Amino acid sequence: MSTKTERLDLPDRVQLKRLLVWQVIAAATAVAVVFPFGKNAMLAAAMGAAACLLANWYFAYRVFQRYRAREPGQLLARIYGAELAKIAIALAVFGLAFATMEDLNPLALFGAYLAVQIVPAIVAQRPDARSNS
Template identity: 55%
Template sequence: MKRLLQWQVAFGMGAVLIALPFGIPALVSAAIGAGVCLLANWVFALRVFRKYRAQQPGELVMQIYGAEIIKIVLILGLFSVAFATIEDLNLPALLGTYFAVQVLPALFASRPDPGPTN
C-alpha cells in the first residue's frame, strides 16, 4: 500500500505540473483532484492497516468495508466543498486528475521490482 501511495503522489505532482500551462483554474482544479484522491486513499490505508492482524481475516474485511465507506463520504464531501467555494473550477482537470491519480499508479505499483534475478 505504501508503494501505491508513493506512486499516487508522483502522479499527482506530475498531473499538477501538466496543468500549469493551462492557467490557474486548471492548476488549482488539478491540485484539488490530486489532493482529494491522495487524502482519501491515505485515510483508507490508515483505517485498514493501522490495526491489521492476519489472524483475523473477518475483521479485516469489515475494516476494508468501513474504510471504503469513509473514503467515499470524504471524497464526496471534499468535492462538494470545492464546487461550493471555487468559482472557476475546471471540471475536466479536477476529475481527470482524480481518476488519473486513482487508476494509473495501480498499474505501476503492481509491477514486480526489477531486482537482480538469481
C-alpha cells in the same frame, strides 16, 4: 490464552508504500500538466489529486493496521468501513471544490483524480527491477 496479532508481510508493505509514493508523483505531475491552462485549472487539479490522496491514504491507514487473526469479521468490517469513509472523503473534497471555486475546471478536477487513482496502480504492479520476479 494469547491472541495472535498479524501485520502485513514485508512484500505487501513495500508494494503499498510504492503505490502511495507513485500517487504523490502522479498528483504532482497532474498539477504540472495543467499549468499552461492557468491558475483555475491548477487549483482544480490539485483538489482532484487531494481528493484521491486523502481518501486512499485514509483507507490504507485504516485497513493495514494490526489485526487479530482470529477475528476475520472485524477485519472485513474495517475494510467496508474504510471504503465508505474513502468515498465520503472524496465526495467531501469534490463538494468543497464545487462550493468554493469560481470557474471550476471539472476536466482538470476529475482528470487529476482519475490519474492519481489509476496510473500509480498500474505502475506499482510492475515487478521491481531488483527482484527476480
